[in-house]
Amino acid sequence: MELTKKEILNNKKTYAEKPYYTVKLQVQACNFELLLNDIPVFSYSVKGGMTNEIPLNSYILKSGRQYLKIKLTPINNQLKLSEQVDLSLDLGHSSIIGENIFGGYIQSGNYKLPQEIKDKQLPYLEMEIPFNAEVPWDYSYILDNAEDLSRVGNLDPFVKKFHKLLEQKNSKEYSEILKNKIKRQSDVKYLSEKEIDVVVKELDLSRIKKLYPLEDYEVKIYANGKLIRFVSKKPDENGNRYLFKFAVPPLMPGGNDGESALNYLFYLPKGKEELEIF
Structure with missing residues (x-):
């Protein structure tokens, strides 16, 4: 774990400007899905109403034109969107000027949703809502140098191998396939060393109870x-379709076990045989 942390810190960069892009949402009475540049960002089944501000930096691979896509579908197995459906959003960015200190918000x-x-x-x-973003990084090579997985054959061996890795609590192999993702995330989210410590601790699979x-x-x-994601064909009571699910110890002594899941996107770098986590 210390070696992984060292590699992440060595990848950190110092930027004169630290833009932090977000979308501020108000959604009501629908199933909601948000994608940026055809990368899934957030989805939720909103029975009443929801207000949220969702970070976008992780889905902006380089400066230039970005494409925010929103999909709305009916809830509760209805055939049409309810007359109560609603959606409004503000898209823009702030600048980070200190630890947990944000400058003024600039709307993009x-x-x-019209009546x-x-x-x-x-x-x-x-x-779809296009907008321009200026960021100090360029990670576009990740997908530029990835295979088209829609043309790849049977992926079942990988699914079973990844599940086995979790079952065996193989933290070493898990951290290896997750390392590049964390490097990028720590960079585009401007994570502090303390925040990186928290992320690295999550690589310890011993927390999996079942x-x-x-x-x-x-x-x-x-x-x-x-990019691909493996999803269960059977949604849970909240509409989630997580495939890699596990129990974790209770937060409070004497409480019930909690539940958690891994819902990663995977890609295949050209010239490699194993999928990696995006």
């Missing part, structure tokens, strides 16, 4: 075939 775009769209009670609604068996799954494809 906004959107409000005439609500009145139509559509079975599905999708919209790994749940694999379920029937399917493969979701993103980013023009460069």
Whole structure:
């Protein structure tokens, strides 16, 4: 773990400007999915209303034109979007000027679901909002140098191998396939050494108390075939379709075990045989 932390710290860069892009959302009465540059960012089943501010830096691979996509579908197995459906958002960025200190917010775009769209009670609604972003990094090579996984054959051996890795609590191999992701995340989120300590501790798989068996799954494809996610065919009571699920010890002594899951995106670097975590 110390070696992994050292590599992450060695990758950290010093930037004169530290833009921090977010989207501020208000959503009501729908299943909601948000993607940036065809990379899944956030999804939720909103039965009442939800207000949230979602960080976007991790999904911006380089400066230039970005594409924010929003998908709305009916809740509760309804065939059409409810007349109560609603959506509004503000898109923009602040600048980090100190530890946990943000400068003024600069808006890049906004959107409000028109009443005439609500009145139509559509079975599905999708919209795309383009905006420009200026960031001090370029990680576009990750997907530029990745294989098109939509053309790759049977991925079941990898799924079983990854599940076995979790079952055996093989923290060393797990940290190795996660290392590049953490390097990038610590860079684009401007993580402090203390925050990196927290992330590295999560690489310790000994926290897994019980790994749940694999379920029937399917493969979701993103980013023009460069990214995939393995999802259970059977959603849980909240609509989540996590495949790699496990129990963790209770937060408080005498409490019940908690539940957690890993919901990674995977890619295959050209010239390699093993999938890596994006």
